[in-house]
Amino acid sequence: MxxxxxxxxxxxxxxxxxxxxxxxxxxxxxxxxxxxxxxxxxxxxxxxxxxxxxxxxxxxxxxxxxxxxxxxxxxxxxxxxxxxxxxxxxxxxxxxxxxxxxxxxxxxxxxxxxxxxxxxxxxxxxxxxxxxxxxxxxxxxxxxxxxxxxxxxxxxxxxxxxxxxxxxxxxxxxxxxxxxxxxxxxxxxxxxxxxxENSPFSHAANKRLLDATDARDMDSGLQWEVLNCEGTGPDMQDRIAAFTNRSKKAKT
The missing domain is CATH 3.90.226.10 (2-enoyl-CoA Hydratase; Chain A, domain 1)
Structure with missing residues (x-):
C-alpha cells in the first residue's frame, strides 16, 4: 500500500x-x-x-x-x-x-x-x-x-x-x-x-470579510463590511445563554 x-x-x-x-x-x-x-x-x-x-x-x-x-x-x-x-x-x-x-x-x-x-x-x-x-x-x-x-x-x-x-x-x-x-x-x-472554543460561523465570516477587503482603502472596506455583513450565527443564542447562566451561578 x-x-x-x-x-x-x-x-x-x-x-x-x-x-x-x-x-x-x-x-x-x-x-x-x-x-x-x-x-x-x-x-x-x-x-x-x-x-x-x-x-x-x-x-x-x-x-x-x-x-x-x-x-x-x-x-x-x-x-x-x-x-x-x-x-x-x-x-x-x-x-x-x-x-x-x-x-x-x-x-x-x-x-x-x-x-x-x-x-x-x-x-x-x-x-x-x-x-x-x-x-x-x-x-x-x-x-x-x-x-x-x-x-x-x-x-x-x-x-x-x-x-x-x-x-x-x-x-x-x-x-x-x-x-x-x-x-x-x-x-x-x-x-x-x-x-x-469560539464560533465557527464567526471564523468563516471573518475570513471571507478579511479576504474580500484586503488592500482596499478604509472607506470602501468599511462600506463592504456594512453591506456584506453576514449577521448572527445559529449558535449565538446558545453561546449567550451559556455565558449568562455561568454569570448567574458565579453571583450566587
Whole structure:
C-alpha cells in the first residue's frame, strides 16, 4: 500500500494535516500537492472540523520545492494548479495554522503563507531562494510575502535569498509566535483549542470579510463590511445563554 504524502488526523474538531515525506525533508512534489488538494477539498464541507494545523513530519516543515522535479519537468493538471491549490487552502472557511519547525524554504514558505498565520518553533528557518536558482515565484510568494512583512522587507528577502531564524521572522511579522521546540506541539494544540472554543460561523465570516477587503482603502472596506455583513450565527443564542447562566451561578 502506498504511503500517503499528506496525512490527515482528526482530533475533536481539529484536523492535523502532515506533509509526510520525511526522508526527503518533505520536499514538495506534484504528488504531495495532489494529496494536499484532496484533503483541502474534503475539509471545505466538513462541518465536524473547526480548525486545521498544517505541519511537517520528521526533522522539518519542508525544505521546499523538490529541485529534482523541477529539473525533470513537472506534469501538472493545469497552468497555475499549485497556486490554485494554495488558494483553496487559504479560502477554507475555518482557521488554518502553519506549524513550522526546521526548514521552511521557498515553496515551503509559499505553502505556509497560505495559512492564516504561522507558529514557529525555535529551530525554524525561513528563506526565499528563487533568485539563487534563477527561478521566479508561481505559487504566491510575490503576493503573500509583501502583504505579511511589507514590500521593502519582502524585497530584501527575495533579492538576497538570506535564511532567517525564528526570532527574526517574528520581528518582521512573518510569524505570530515562537515556541521552544520541546513545547511546540503542545503550544500549537493549545492555540487551536482556543480557536475551537469560539464560533465557527464567526471564523468563516471573518475570513471571507478579511479576504474580500484586503488592500482596499478604509472607506470602501468599511462600506463592504456594512453591506456584506453576514449577521448572527445559529449558535449565538446558545453561546449567550451559556455565558449568562455561568454569570448567574458565579453571583450566587
Amino acid at each position: 502506498t504511503t500517503p504524502l499528506v496525512t490527515r488526523q482528526d482530533q475533536d474538531g481539529l484536523a492535523l494535516l502532515t506533509l509526510n515525506r520525511p526522508d526527503k525533508l518533505n520536499s514538495l512534489t506534484v504528488g504531495m500537492f495532489r494529496d494536499l488538494r484532496r484533503h483541502v477539498l474534503d475539509l471545505q464541507a466538513d462541518e465536524s472540523i473547526g480548525c486545521v494545523i498544517l505541519r511537517g513530519a520528521g526533522k522539518c516543515f519542508s525544505a521546499g520545492h523538490d529541485l529534482g522535479d523541477i529539473a525533470e519537468g513537472e506534469s501538472v493538471p493545469s497552468p497555475g494548479w499549485h497556486s490554485e491549490t494554495l488558494r483553496l487552502m487559504e479560502r477554507l472557511p475555518k482557521p488554518v495554522i502553519a506549524a513550522v519547525h526546521g526548514h521552511c524554504y521557498t515553496g515551503a514558505l509559499e505553502v505556509a503563507l497560505a495559512a492564516d498565520f504561522i507558529i514557529a518553533a525555535e529551530s525554524a528557518r525561513f528563506g526565499d531562494t528563487h533568485a539563487k536558482w534563477a527561478l521566479t515565484p508561481i505559487w504566491g510568494m510575490s503576493q503573500r510575502l509583501p502583504r505579511r512583512v511589507g514590500v521593502a522587507t519582502a524585497k530584501r528577502l527575495m533579492f538576497t535569498a538570506d535564511m532567517i531564524g525564528a526570532d527574526e521572522a517574528f520581528r518582521i511579522g512573518l510569524v505570530e509566535q515562537v515556541v521552544a521546540d520541546a513545547d511546540f506541539d503542545a503550544a500549537c494544540q493549545h492555540l487551536a483549542r482556543r480557536i475551537l
